[in-house]
Amino acid sequence: MAHNKLSTYATDALTAARLEYAKRNAESERLQSEGASYMPGGNTRTILHVLPFPITFASGEGAKLTSVDGDTYLDFLGEYSAGIFGHSNEDIKAAVSAAMDKGWNFGGQCTYEKVLAKKVVERFYESGLELVRFTNSGTESNTMAIAAALNFTGRKKILVFTGGYHGGTLIFPSEYIQNPNVPNSNLPHDFVFAPYNNMAATQEVIDNLPAVSLAAILLEPLQGSGGCRAASPEFLRFLRKQATDLGALLIVDEVMASRLGPNGYCATAGIKADLISFGKYIGGGMTFGAFGGRRDVMALFDPSKSPVQHPGTYNNNIVTMSAGIAGLDIYDAAAVAALNARGRDMKIKLQEILIRNGLYPEHPAGASRKILEIDSLNGPTFVLSQDGISATDELLPKMFIAGEGSLLNVRFSGVDRASWQGLFYHHMLQRNIYLAARGYTPLHLALTDSDVDQYVAAVDEFVKLHREALLF
Known part of the structure; x- marks a missing residue:
């Protein structure tokens, strides 16, 4: 041809x-x-x-x-x-139907939110979740997690990564990072940008920040919108240490990634987040989001002790709460x-x-031809994850x-x-x-x-x- x-x-x-x-x-x-x-x-x-x-x-x-x-x-x-759960799971259908038989839109607390909160905390406790609040979407959960970090630290800067997607108002494709003035729907936070999965470049970005200015590091351990790129264990451990050393909060967006481990992605990776955001399947297929983490940070949202607001008409709606309870039972560790x-x-x-x-592409003798990982946004590399061999960019x-x-x-x-x-x-x-x-x-x-x-x-x-x- x-x-x-x-x-x-x-x-x-x-x-x-x-x-x-x-x-x-x-x-x-x-x-x-x-x-x-x-x-x-x-x-x-x-x-x-x-x-x-x-x-x-x-x-x-x-x-x-x-x-x-x-x-x-x-x-x-x-x-x-x-x-x-697919489009017609009978257990979820029955749970929602039974809950709605008792009415909805109470304008008050319901028993379902208490049950779901307990299930969510127990499930993701090993990832760092001690207390949780519900929202209507992953976007809201990340928005509130950022608000928690800003209020808790008294700082303004938020480190985010190339290809990150944290909801409709927190989108960071490479073209936006290169020119933040392009039309967008992002919230006007003081974002700082670094390349995903690149420890050396991220360290350089952090080193150039003003002292005591970083409130949070926000990342997806596996970038969904960014092409299903997983952070390396070394990168996650590096970010955990950076956040601790700098007095910043590590916010791990597990809206998608929590499904990859029985206790969440952080637990599987062997780290604990300060704050975690959730969404998607945990609501049983209904409108859902959640954020939570360390008890001392989440105390900001205790209305009996703190003026920080977190309203939301549908945060505890019975359709989502009842579906979520059934859904977590279905998607258990075995599933x-x-x-x-x-x-x-x-x-x-x-x-x-x-x-x-x-x-x-061709690769060295003895390298596995079945276990292959690719990262193509940060100066793309072709990685044979079994032995760590990387080919050059042009071999992508x-x-x-x-x-x-x-x-x-x-x-x-x-x-x-x-x-x-x-x-x-x-x-x-x-x-x-x-x-x-x-x-x-x-x-x-x-x-x-x-x-x-x-x-x-x-x-x-x-x-x-x-x-x-x-x-x-």
Whole structure:
């Protein structure tokens, strides 16, 4: 295939795929157009916007979603981790129904919040959670954790990292860090930026701060929106020590990552956070967030002793509280282990496809060809995690798999990576597999081994179909 043909290959293929998609989803297009009369872009959730228009769903059951156009998809998105129980879990349905039979919107405390708080603290105590407060979303939980750090330390600066996402008002892609004046929805805190997973560069940033100015270090131990990049154990220990030495608070955003360990990610990594933020599945699939941590820090929110405010009409709503109680019983330590094992097995199968088709680079003799990790935002490196060997940046594969445990991401590199990502998304939709447009694939409990095999087969087909261009 000629060089000039390859240079536009993904763009041309994506254009054709979008045309086919539009033909298949006429009713979704009609509803999108109608919705644009009442919502900007016909959308109220940016992440769901895709070109030429998003699918609109009519129903969900188990691991499947049915669109208004009559197509049924295997759901490999799981509502970005919030839907870890699938679309029709009977235990959660029964718990919510029983709670609502007693009424809702009390405008007062309820018994469910007490039970859920106890379950959450006991579950994540080893990660540093001594007291907890509930919110409505992960965004709110991180907002309140930051407020706690500012009030507790009396300082203003917050260290955050490239590729970090901590909610709709705390987004730090590389382009924002390079130019914080680009239009954005971020809160106007005094942020300080450092590259993720880079101890030397982070140390340099910290060393250049004014003395006694850092209130908090905020990070995801596994960046969800940033491509399922996991922090190294060394990086986490480094940040824990830096926070302690500087008198700052270490805020660990486990909105997604808490699902990767029976007691949370921090406990699995062997560290304790000062504050932790939660969200997603802990609310049983309902609107949920939480933050908490050290008893002395959380005392700021004791209304009998402190003037610091944390209101919220729906913080203790009975739908979320009752669903969360049932959900934590379902997603217990055994379920965590099983889902992570399924994710590791799936990742190996996907990597073997890329190895078999020559998409992963050559690496030294004796290095494992099955345990591979990739970090592609901080001057990308290709890392063989089993023996620590790193290849140079230019060896980053055109297509690769990132992630840990039950959280996976199919990703692409190079100047045309956005076109490849879009092409992959439409390829999977054509095979009736639904996932995030960015290739994010968080597994959930309703999926079966057969479902995973169907996903792997679709990826294998994609690679074989586009192999020559992917090798270019």
